[in-house]
Amino acid sequence: MKPRLLVFSKLFWPEGGGAELATYLIVKDILSKYFNVVIVSNTRNPEPDILKHAKYVHWSALEAKYKPIEWIKAFTGIGWVKNLIKKADIVYIPSHTLIPLTIAVKIINPKIKVILHLHNYQLLTYTSIVLAGKKPDVTTDIIVELREHKSLLRALLAGFGHYINYINRFAVIPADKIICVSHRQCEIILRYMPEVRNKTEVIYNPPPPIPTINKKLSEEPALIYAGGAGYIKGFQVLLEVLGKILGKRKVKAYVILGGASPKEKAFVAKLAEKVDKRLIPLDRLPHNEYLKLHEHAWALLFPSISEETLGYAVVESMLIGTIPIASKVGGIPEIIEGTVAERFLFKPGSIEEFINKIESLTSLSKDEVMDIGIKLKEKASELFDKKRIECEIINSFMSILS
Numbered sequence: 001m002k003p004r005l006l007v008f009s010k011l012f013w014p015e016g017g018g019a020e021l022a023t024y025l026i027v028k029d030i031l032s033k034y035f036n037v038v039i040v041s042n043t044r045n046p047e048p049d050i051l052k053h054a055k056y057v058h059w060s061a062l063e064a065k066y067k068p069i070e071w072i073k074a075f076t077g078i079g080w081v082k083n084l085i086k087k088a089d090i091v092y093i094p095s096h097t098l099i100p101l102t103i104a105v106k107i108i109n110p111k112i113k114v115i116l117h118l119h120n121y122q123l124l125t126y127t128s129i130v131l132a133g134k135k136p137d138v139t140t141d142i143i144v145e146l147r148e149h150k151s152l153l154r155a156l157l158a159g160f161g162h163y164i165n166y167i168n169r170f171a172v173i174p175a176d177k178i179i180c181v182s183h184r185q186c187e188i189i190l191r192y193m194p195e196v197r198n199k200t201e202v203i204y205n206p207p208p209p210i211p212t213i214n215k216k217l218s219e220e221p222a223l224i225y226a227g228g229a230g231y232i233k234g235f236q237v238l239l240e241v242l243g244k245i246l247g248k249r250k251v252k253a254y255v256i257l258g259g260a261s262p263k264e265k266a267f268v269a270k271l272a273e274k275v276d277k278r279l280i281p282l283d284r285l286p287h288n289e290y291l292k293l294h295e296h297a298w299a300l301l302f303p304s305i306s307e308e309t310l311g312y313a314v315v316e317s318m319l320i321g322t323i324p325i326a327s328k329v330g331g332i333p334e335i336i337e338g339t340v341a342e343r344f345l346f347k348p349g350s351i352e353e354f355i356n357k358i359e360s361l362t363s364l365s366k367d368e369v370m371d372i373g374i375k376l377k378e379k380a381s382e383l384f385d386k387k388r389i390e391c392e393i394i395n396s397f398m399s400i401l402s
Contacts, residue, residue, distance in 0.1 A: 001036075002034060002035050003034075003090065004036050004038070005031060005036065005038070005088065005089065006088035006091045006092070007027060007038065007039045007040065007041075007091075007092045007093075007094070008040050008092070008095060008101055009023055009039065009041045009093075009094055009095040009098070010041065010062050010070070010095045010097050011042060012024065012041040012047070013047050015043045015046075016043075017312075018119070018205075018313075019094065019096070019120070021208060021312065022206065022312070023094045023095075024050065025208070026094075026117075026205075026206060026393060027050065027054060028049070028050055028054075029206065029390070030389075030390045032053035032054055034394055034397070035090070037053065037054035037055070038054065038055045038056075038057060038084055039055070039056050040059045040084065041057075041058065042058070042060070042062035042063050044058055057084070059077075059080065059081060061073040061074050061077040061080070062074065067097050067161070068161070068164055070097055071100050071167070074098070074100070074101060074104070075100075078101075078104045078108070082108055085109050085112065086108060088109070088112060089112070089401060090112070090115060090397060091105050091113070091114045091115070092114075092115050092117065092397075093114065093116050093117070094116075096120050096122035096128050097122070099168045099172065100171045101171075102114050102116065102171045102172065103170070103174065113176045113400045114174065114175045114176050114177075115176065115178075115179065115396070116175050116179070117179045118179065118180050118189070118309070119181060119309055120309055121136060121185070121189065121307070121309070123168050123169055123172060123189060124136035124188070124189065124192055124193075125137075125144075125165065126158055126161035126164065127140070127144040127145060127158060129232055130188060130306060131144070131232070131305060131306055131307070132304075132305050132306060132348040132349070133348070136188075136192065138163070141158040141161060141162045142155045142158055143155075144158070145157075145158035147232075148231050148232065169193065172193075172196055173195075175199065176400045177199055177396060177399075177400055178196055178199055178201075179200075179201060179202075179396065180200060180201070180203075180309070181202070181309050181310045181331065182202065182204070182310045182330060182331025182334060183334055184307065184330050184331045184333075185307070185309040185310070185331060186201075203389065203392045203393055204384060204389060205310060205389075206384070206390070207315065207319060207380075207381075207384035207386060207389075208312060208315065208316055208319075210319050211288055213292070213294055213320055215295060215321050215373065216295060217366045218252070219366075220250045220252060221249075221250070221251045221252070221298040221299070221361070221362040222251075222252045222254065222297050222298055223251060223254070223299050223301050223325075224254050224322070225238055225253065225256065225302075226256045226300070226313055227302070227313070228256065228258035229260035229261070229264045232304065232305060232306040233303070233304050233306075234302075234303030234304050234305050234348070234349070237303040237305070238301060238303050239267075241351055241358070242255075242275070242279055243271055243275070244351075245358055245359070246278040246279055247275050247276070247278075249362060251278060251358070251362055252278050252280060253278065253279050253301070254293055254297075255268065255279060255281050255282065256282045256285060257281050257282065258283070258284035268281045269281065291316065291320070294320040297322050298322070298361065298362065299322060299344070299358070299361050301325055301326075302314055302324050302325065302326035302327065303326075303348070303349075303354060304326070304327050304329050304330075305327065305348045305349050307329050308331060308332055309330055309331060310331040310335070311335075314332055314335065315335065318341075318379065318380035320373075321370075321373030321374055321377040323372055324336070324341060324344070325345075325346070325354070325361060326345055327345070327346055327347065327349070327354075328346065329348050335380070336376075338379065339372075340372045340376075343357075344361055
């Protein structure tokens with residue numbers, strides 16, 4: 001009989017982002033082979049094929065918008081999933097907002113094993129973000145909330161939230177295993193929480209599914225930006241750079257504006273007119289449609305100013321053979337290390353260096369860009385080998401049962 005695995009995730013794919021996609025792939029393609037899986041989530045309509053691999057339970061207590069309220073609702077409503085916890089051998093929590101559930105789970109079933117899969121920095125900051133070159137302190141939380149949401153009230157509340165967030169540090173104490181998704185993420189977390197070193201390990205996320213894309217570069221260099229209008233994704237850096245470079249060179253830039261406000265969209269539209277419509281703004285696209293943009297793209301622009309734990313958009317770019325022009329943040333330098341693409345990394349927030357990297361790439365011939373992309377794809381395929389990652393994940397899970 002297979003061991004019983006209970007998964008708690010606030011959102012489940014197709015809702016969410018890279019963390020939810022990784023969770024979906026891990027549960028469907030790996031864990032369901034070795035465990036009887038039950039998923040508990042707030043998502044009402046998960047990806048249909050997950051139902052072939054696991055039992056799915058909707059838990060309305062996870063619908064709260066703000067983390068402290070969600071924690072209260074989850075703790076007070078835990079009786080609803082109490083029997084599931086009692087029957088499970090392992091509880092797997094890949095959702096950063098649900099880390100405090102570790103405490104309740106261990107109280108209900110002291111013998112149960114708990115694995116936390118960290119896809120961000122929730123242990124260190126209320127916003128779960130660590131800004132490049134900054135300490136993960138209360139100032140970080142205030143700056144992120146203020147710049148992301150343009151709300152002074154939210155920024156002040158985030159200041160209080162930073163100290164409330166210490167419940168997450170307390171919650172990891174009874175956890176049996178902590179998985180980080182890059183060596184850089186692990187390094188940052190252990191710098192501030194060395195007490196969890198003995199139960200922490202690094203396993204890269206499985207490769208995202210990539211449709212068949214026949215790479216055929218456009219005659220004029222085409223660049224993609226898919227980070228939305230977020231401050232932490234470097235949107236403000238991107239606009240300044242594109243305003244300076246698009247008028248000078250025959251370059252087209254496709255900018256996906258997911259989450260942009262009407263004011264931000266209007267600004268981008270004006271900028272597009274100013275640069276003779278070489279800037280092409282797009283609303284949020286279905287994932288497969290976004291990936292199709294890579295067919296003719298020379299480069300992915302990734303000007304993030306936060307310590308990205310892994311950067312799934314960069315991983316996808318590599319697997320397709322599109323060169324990332326990315327800031328040196330988080331796990332990105334380590335997955336690009338040893339490739340020609342290293343020369344297109346730049347200091348986060350540096351306008352001049354970002355421009356230089358774009359000009360350097362767009363000055364290459366199509367054949368040179370294609371050759372770099374092919375080598376990059378080979379590197380990514382080796383680094384994100386499905387069989388090896390499956391083996392690492394299963395060994396990690398089984399090791400706490402023995």
